[in-house]
Amino acid sequence: MGLLTELRNSISRAVDRMFSDADPKRIGIYGPPNAGKTTLANRIARDWTGDAVGPESHIPHETRRARRKENVEIERDGKSVRIDIVDTPGVTTKVDYKEFLDHDMEKDDAVRRSREATEGVAEAMHWLREDVDGVIYVLDSTEDPFTQVNTMLIGIIESQDLPVLIFANKTDLDDSNVQRVANAFPQHETVPLSALEGNNMDEVYGKIAEYFG
Amino acid sequence: MPEVTPGETDDGVQIDLISGARMEGLTSMEKIRLILDGVREGNIVVLEEGLSPDEESKLIEVTMTEISPDEFNGIEIETYPQSGTQKQGLLDRLIGTASPKKLTVIGPANQIETLHKDENLISALVSRK
Numbered sequence: 259m260g261l262l263t264e265l266r267n268s269i270s271r272a273v274d275r276m277f278s279d280a281d282p283k284r285i286g287i288y289g290p291p292n293a294g295k296t297t298l299a300n301r302i303a304r305d306w307t308g309d310a311v312g313p314e315s316h317i318p319h320e321t322r323r324a325r326r327k328e329n330v331e332i333e334r335d336g337k338s339v340r341i342d343i344v345d346t347p348g349v350t351t352k353v354d355y356k357e358f359l360d361h362d363m364e365k366d367d368a369v370r371r372s373r374e375a376t377e378g379v380a381e382a383m384h385w386l387r388e389d390v391d392g393v394i395y396v397l398d399s400t401e402d403p404f405t406q407v408n409t410m411l412i413g414i415i416e417s418q419d420l421p422v423l424i425f426a427n428k429t430d431l432d433d434s435n436v437q438r439v440a441n442a443f444p445q446h447e448t449v450p451l452s453a454l455e456g457n458n459m460d461e462v463y464g465k466i467a468e469y470f471g
Numbered sequence: 472m473p474e475v476t477p478g479e480t481d482d483g484v485q486i487d488l489i490s491g492a493r494m495e496g497l498t499s500m501e502k503i504r505l506i507l508d509g510v511r512e513g514n515i516v517v518l519e520e521g522l523s524p525d526e527e528s529k530l531i532e533v534t535m536t537e538i539s540p541d542e543f544n545g546i547e548i549e550t551y552p553q554s555g556t557q558k559q560g561l562l563d564r565l566i567g568t569a570s571p572k573k574l575t576v577i578g579p580a581n582q583i584e585t586l587h588k589d590e591n592l593i594s595a596l597v598s599r600k
Contacts, residue, residue, distance in 0.1 A: 351531055352545030352580035353538055369540045376545075380535040383528050404588075406549055410527050417524035 282329055282340040283470050286390035288382070288415070290407055291318040291348025293396040294427040298453035299345035302466075303327045305459065311345050317361045319375035321347045324385055334467035341470055344390060347378030349411055386414060392421045392470045399426040399450065400433035403442035412443055421469050424448040425462070430455045484515060484582070484597050491520035491572070499526045503533050510546055510579050511537070515597055521550055521575040547583040549593050550575045 287295045299311040311327045313320060327343045353375050358368035386393070393415050397403050415422050423446070426439040430452040440448040449465050451458040487509050494502055502522065507530075509516045522530060530548075538545050550573045576583075576593060587594040 349531065350545070351534060351548055353535070354544040354580070355540050372538070372540065376535040376538045380532045383532040383535075387525070387528055406585075406588075409550070410524070410531075410548075414524040414528045 282342045283391040284326075284342045284344055284389060285392045285394060285466070285470055286324075286344045286346055286382075286385055287394045287396060288346055288386065288411060289348060289396035290398075290401075290405065291350060292316070293348065293398045293401075294453050295348065295396045296321050296345050298394070298396055298425065298427065298451075299325070299327065299343050301453045301456060301459065302332075302343055302463075303330060305463075306330050306332055311343065318357065319347060319353070319371060319378070321345060322371070322374040322378040323347070324378070324381050332463050332467055334464055334471075337467065337471065339467045339471040341466070344385060346382035346385060347375060349379055349382055349407055351407060353379070386411075387418065390420065392423075394423050394425055394466070395446075396425045396427050396453075397439050398428050399436050399439050400428055400431050403439045408442070412446070416445075422446055423465055423469050425453075426450045427453055429457060482599075484513070484599060486515045486517060488517045489519065491518075494518065494520060499523075499529055502526060503530050506530065506577055507533060507537065507546075510577055511543055513579055513582060515576065515578040515583060518575040518577070519572075521573040543579070545580045546577055547580050547585065547595075548575065548577045549585050549588055549595065551588075551590055551593065 287299050289295050296312050296314045300314065303309055303311050307327065307330055309327070312325045324347065325345045327345075330341050330343055332339045332341065353372045355365070355368040355372035358371050359365065363371070395408075395412065395415070397408065412422070424439060424443050426434075426436040426448050428434055429436060429450045434450075436448065436450040447465065447469075449458070449462055451462050489505070494505075497505065503526065506516050506518075527548075530546075534546050537543060574593075576595060578595075578597065582598050584596045584598075585593065586596055
């Protein structure tokens with residue numbers, strides 16, 4: 259990107275943020291497949307609106323379209339923050355329909371699912387460059403966070419000057435290692451949680467209000 | 472050394488080492504096309520200076536649009552982790568201290584497997600088609 263274009267975009271973003279306090283911030287929930295993004299989006303949406311965002315599954319790429327839940331109002335310390343939650347498909351650089359065959363899926367269904375997944379990832383990348391005001395990056399804290407996709411995605415988010423919170427999810431599991439996640443991205447705040455069990459959600463909402471309010 | 476045409480490399484794996492100078496004059500989409508055309512032919516592409524975050528984002532997006540069952544499963548991409556992965560602000564980028572220069576290895580997902588990666592070493596296993 260050219261220097262002037264980058265400077266212009268950066269100033270434009272700053273101005274947008276200064277004068278758009280009345281509008282809800284669009285917060286993208288990003289991360290690799292199966293990190294628990296939809297479980298988190300549903301937890302937030304149910305806690306504050308009573309509705310869910312979308313179906314959850316242990317099969318990768320259950321979310322194949324970016325889904326938005328608008329006007330989620332989170333109250334913290336006497337203040338309220340209004341956000342639009344954008345639950346995005348798990349980002350990856352490869353999709354092989356054969357991996358879905360291991361989940362008792364017929365070939366036609368697996369091919370269709372993989373095609374939808376690729377469209378969803380492309381859409382998620384587009385959202386990230388154009389349409390989000392902040393990012394919650396969700397990681398499965400039982401998995402190694404030092405992956406290429408995580409490194410690239412965090413780099414892309416940083417290059418967009420977007421505020422980002424790292425959520426170390428699945429702390430209810432025995433293999434959870436929150437410190438490993440915090441060590442991988444020391445430049446960002448890491449918040450431990452279990453979206454499934456609803457553990458540590460007070461801190462989660464506090465940080466959302468602090469970062470995106 | 473005599474030059475070999477692509478048709479003569481069927482029993483091997485072609486590795487394209489692309490210099491920073493070769494990439495310098497290209498637009499983002501030209502870089503992405505250069506990479507993906509090579510990878511889709513089964514080549515391993517090594518970039519001397521890597522891509523910017525914006526270009527990496529577009530590379531993922533374009534890769535997704537080109538995935539086709541039984542034909543192309545996507546890419547494996549590896550770069551050294553940025554040391555310290557420190558956030559760099561606009562000023563850093565303006566004065567050029569946030570250069571994306573980082574050796575990057577890209578290959579077809581079904582032919583390249585990363586065995587080990589740390590800040591100083593990328594070890595990958597490359598197989599034939």
